[in-house]
Amino acid sequence: MTTRRLLELSIAAPAVLAALVLVAVEVWRVTHPRSELFVTPFAYSLAEAIERDDVQRAYAFIRAGQDPTEPIQVRHPTVTAGRTVAVPPLLWAVAANSRYSAMMLLGFGAQVDKTSVDRAVCLADTLGNGELAALLRNYGEAVRACPGVTPGEPPLLSFLSN
């Protein structure tokens, strides 16, 4: 190979390589659309999607017909002390500190009532998540007093029993 040809091919090589990589990745995207290279891990339930604050996946459940006000079964080693409990999705979003999911539920859960929002505000305050509480406050009543938390019990469970 002449020095000229070597030079020409060397300069062109990155462009050719980039084109091949792009084509290969896109072929992989078409043939393996669920590959971890392209999508977030699958969520088996609305609760799981909310917990991960994967708003696209959470919305897919709502779009598929799941009622955003209907309580969902959740279980978490600390937030629910390992117990399985039924909680409204918005409350779960607050407990999991999933801001995007909370806002999505407010936007697409047309029936989210103000009392539920108020409960979510109190939970956010109790968990020390002032930013989320301030956001939610815009959509509820003016909360006057939040119920107390049972000592030793995870805040979410206290709010559920109140």
Next chain:
Amino acid sequence: MSTAVLAVSAPLVVLLCAALWRAPFPVSEAVALFEDIARNPASRFLIPETAYYRPLFHVTLSALWHHAGSLDATLAGVKLLHIIPLVLLVVLFVYHLRPRTLLDAAAASVAVAVLIGSRGFRDNLEIPLSYTMIGMPIALLVWMLLNQPPRRWHAPAIVALTMIAIGFKEQGLVIIPLVMAAWWTRAPGAGRNLTAALAALALAYVAFRLTGRTSWPPFEQAVGLGFTELEPREAAARFGAFPFWMYAYTAASTIANVLFSEPTRGVFQIVHHLSEGHPEVWEMIHLCSSAAVTVLIIWWGLRSLKRDPRGQWSPESRVFVAMLVVLLASGVLSFNYSRDRLGGMAVVFYALAAFYAIRAAAERMLVAPRARYVVGVVALVLLAAAWQTRAIATIEIARIFALRNQTEWLVRLPERRREFAERPVYLDIMQRMIEQGTTAAPHLPTRYPRWVKRTLGLP
């Protein structure tokens, strides 16, 4: 060889277009823009009473909005307004370079990556804000006409193209100094009458804009200074009495952004990270690849100027002068605030110059001693590879924009409904656009390994 270069560039361009086509429109920019279009007759946008004057852009959107027949057709039309100029730009770019040898083709493939990987290009990919993306192929087309033997229709076509570019965004004004540079360097298609007509057009336009609005705040948007950014009010308080040094800094920032990828928005972010001792890999790639191409362009440009016999201009030295003039004009037009996108028109000529500079450097290697040849080849390969990573990152960033837009539709509706409760037209348009915002299936950003993301500069 043009076909080979287009074939190698095709994956970049096709994927970029696909990303734009499948992207949802953003809530933040698009709805208010469409509200404006829906509430006002097209003639309203011809009145130059606002800080941002883009009459042709608004009139085109208005025509699509009122006559496309359906919302889907309107939105598709608006996307095509972005995608068609993008494709046209790359095709015209390669056609203009017309590579004939393998060395030409190799240099052209790097130049395409310089075009697509530049910040000035990348920052103009946000739908529906297509105005500079429309101006970029127009500037190139004008340059191509100026460098061809004159025909009767060329001058009217150049004037019309210039007016279209200006009508979409004021950055189109850079075409006028471009024509002047072509005339000065004796480009075959740049006649004195054409140059005089465009100079008169520029003066008339500036007078028209200045008389159309009574008050001009010293700073319209946030401006960068050193390592920080100042909000307009703060900038006005500090520099309002004599803003001209700040204007010069801002204009220089836009120019430096094209040449060195730094600063961005007038803020020296990469230098800041360097001074703190933790620059990102992608930042070094941007800074070094831009600086290297800029150094090569200066070397090639000065060499071209020296080689020309007195009073004569070669096509290469003409490109060098055109790049300098467009760069300067882009800087001047961005005097009020600096953004990457404001360098968009100059990026076209920077990439053109990069082609000639890289080809000249490669030819120089061929006659160099063996050791210098090896070092030179390695350096050029690294440079080409760096720009390819930047071009690939442009696709991923377009996808990130698309995902961000969709997320906005999912999470910002409650806030928007409250904020715009008194604007029924806004709420109606937003409601009608929810479907495209939430159900569009954008090409999701590729979840590359972390080291790849750090190299490409992806979050």
